[in-house]
Amino acid sequence: MSDEQEVKRERKIMTPEEREAKIKAAAEARAAREAAKAQAGDAEASTEDAAAEGTAAEAKPERKILTDEEKEAKVKAAAEARAARAKAKEEAEAAAAEAAPKEPSYNQPRLDRAIEILKTKVAVDAVEESYINENNSHLPTLTIKGEHWYTCAELLKHDEAFQCDYLRNVSGADHETHMEVVYHMVSISTQHEYCIHVKTDREQPSVASVTPIWQTANWNEREIYDLLGIAFPGHPDLRRIMMSDDWVGHPLRKDYVPLDSEV
């Protein structure tokens, strides 16, 4: 999640204030680096003095051999410089984030409203997570609890606020820790789009079928059942659709082992 945020932040077009803050932070970082370098330089200079003293009696060696003390000093200086750099970078990032708190997406109000409706009309804990998928045309994305999914789906199709009558796509995914069914729906009249995730347990995967609500879910759910092994209670005809009826296992699962290793 934090990776994602970082990437998003980097990609955002900078406002003038943001740029200024970045420049300032960079300047600070530069200063910090220079200070660290100067410190390291001091350390080196002092060791050189010591070396000069130590080798006064002997012939001056061509290449200076570092004493333990010297080494330690160098390592310390380098560590300090590294720490200073890291701190400067952190500060720069913090400054950038502070200067321009991420502007909420234009779809944020719609997402908030959707959550509110689902919470009041279905259940308080119906929505587990939600975010705006910015790369995907700011798509409002919600994760809905499995036990409330069917009621939510009915609401999504029939409620005045949603009217998502067109279910574009149903996909399943095996996330190794859990299974997930993903619905992309849109309202033909308002063109508002939503993406719904429904998580399910990996050992006994099961998600309520929405075929009674959207006919188009029928074959899509059969395909997911066939390839991922997710059961859809309430489906009128849950059979394999792609693989043959006597196939063993569900090929799109991450732990799937083909029966015939030659294939």
Next chain:
Amino acid sequence: MIRTEELLLNVGPQHPSTHGVFRIVVKLDGEVIKEATPVMGYLHRGTEKLAENLNYTQIIPYTDRMDYVSAMTNNYVLVHAVEKMMQLEIPERAEFLRLIVMELQRVASHLVWWGTYLLDIGAMSPFLYAFRDREIIIDLFNELCGARLTYNYMRVGGVKWDAPEGWIDKVREFIPYMRKKMEEYDRLVSGNEIFLTRIKGVGTYDAQTAIDFGLSGANLRCTGVNWDIRKNEPYSLYDRFEFDVPLGTNGDCYDRYFIRMEELRQSLRILEQAIEQFPKDGEIMGKVPRVIRPPAGEIYARIESPRGEIGCYIVSKGKAEPYRLKFRRPSFVNLQILPKLLVGETMTNLITILGGVDIVVGEVDC
């Protein structure tokens, strides 16, 4: 009253009218269909599973083999999804080339549909005319990327090959040629009394049903629903060109036929404008990292293929290979309504209705 007996009839998988290896088991009472059960999977190659072990550029040739009549649009939906995820900028010349090949592909794909549809219904010669004219487009593609059907032309960030010298002029010459041929097609078929009787009022459904079944493309627009992704959610450069979205009213095979014929003309219109505005020079590849690693997250990108909404759902974990890749194939989704349409129809209408849906089995099974 004639006593009839119920008969279980197996159509396909190797039957020319099923356009590939599609099988349908029909329960007949006399000549009337009581029940129809489609059986699929004969062409299932596990593209989605294979993709999980390939990097994004390696997946592009696999998309060619899904809807092999319209490989260019399949190429586009994958690269479009990845580009959207990485927020890449595509050079204008590359985007123009993509748009031109996609519209040429739509013409070629509709020609295949037109020819084979009439062949199904019983007219032999239109098939020959359609394939004669489609050959010109295939030659153009061959010149552009060295393949006739499986092009592997697009890349994340642009296209693989620039247009050779004189190629754009050849496309320009093709447009008036095709327009003239369209008139010929209409004279030959579109007014034919026998043909019209075969398709009028056959396989009818209303807008509500179409939306409920998630139909897309001409199958949805024949009911009057104004839904074309090129217009609704413009991708590529479609917002720069003028074109109309033909709509039907009755939702029967007749409307689907005329919508596709009109789409052919509209594609030529788009092509004409695109050729006019085609940039003289420029890059054909954008700035793309050497290894394509979309950021962690997910995306669902969709475009309007000749058959309807083709979509690509990618779950990325920031690796060079997709964690999960799923294609929403319009043929697969559109085919779902078939058992419902067939009940109560005669055997002859089975062929008419199946042909009218316009499926490619490579895409149904994927």
